[in-house]
Amino acid sequence: MERNTLQKQIVKNALKSMHNHPTATEVYNYIHKDYPSISKATVFRILNNCCTNGEFMKVDVNDKEAHYELKNPPHYHMHCRICNKIFDAPIPFDDSLIKKGFENSDFFVEGHSIEFYGVCKECQKKKEINNE
Numbered sequence: 242m243e244r245n246t247l248q249k250q251i252v253k254n255a256l257k258s259m260h261n262h263p264t265a266t267e268v269y270n271y272i273h274k275d276y277p278s279i280s281k282a283t284v285f286r287i288l289n290n291c292c293t294n295g296e297f298m299k300v301d302v303n304d305k306e307a308h309y310e311l312k313n314p315p316h317y318h319m320h321c322r323i324c325n326k327i328f329d330a331p332i333p334f335d336d337s338l339i340k341k342g343f344e345n346s347d348f349f350v351e352g353h354s355i356e357f358y359g360v361c362k363e364c365q366k367k368k369e370i371n372n373e
Contacts, residue, residue, distance in 0.1 A: 248279055248283055248287060249287050249291070251272055251276055251279065252268060252272065252284055252287045252288065252291075253291070253296075253311075255268050255271050255272050256268060256297065256309060256310070256311055257311060258271075259271060261326060261327070261328075262300050262308040262309065262310050262318070262326070262327035262328070263308060263309060264306040264307065264308055264309070265281075265284060265285045265288050265306065265307070265309065266281075266306060268284055268288065268309065269281045269284040269285075272284060288309050292309070295312060296311075296312055297309050297310065297311060297312060298310050298311070298312055298313070300318060300327055301354065302318065302320045302327060302356050308327050313329075314334070315334040315336070316329050316330065316334050317329075317330035317332060317334060317355045317356070317357065318330055318355075318356050318357070319356075319357045319358070319359065319361070320356055320357070320358045320359075321358075321359070321360055321361035321363075321364055322358055322359065322360060323360055323361070323364040323368075324361060324363065324364050326361060328361065330357055336353065339353055
C-alpha cells in the first residue's frame with residue numbers, strides 16, 4: 242500500500258481545486274507557486290502512481306501531454322482545439338452499444354475512449370470579438 246505523503250496530498254488537493262483536466266505541467270505550475278520545493282519529477286511521479294493505483298485517471302487526448310482528473314464515474318470528454326482545454330461531455334456514458342457490438346467477436350474490450358473535439362464557448366466568444 243502506498244503512503245499518503247504530504248506531497249501526494251498537495252498534488253491531490255491541486256487536482257481537486259483545478260477542475261479542468263490539467264496536464265502534469267499545469268499541476269506542477271499550480272503547486273509550485275505555494276510549494277517551490279516540490280520538483281516537477283515528483284509531481285509527475287505522483288500523478289502516474291495515482292493513475293496506476295486507480296486514484297486518478299489519465300485522460301489521453303490528441304495532445305502532446307496527458308491530462309489528469311480525479312477518478313470519476315465513466316464519462317466522455319470534449320477537447321477544445323484552440324485552447325486545448327478538456328471538459329466533461331454533457332451526455333450520459335453508455336457502453337451497452339460497445340458491448341453489444343463486440344459480443345460475437347473474438348476481441349475482449351477492456352475499455353474505450355470517445356473524445357469530442359471542437360471549439361469551447363470561451364474560445365468562440367474570443368473569436369467573435371476578434372472578427373468584429
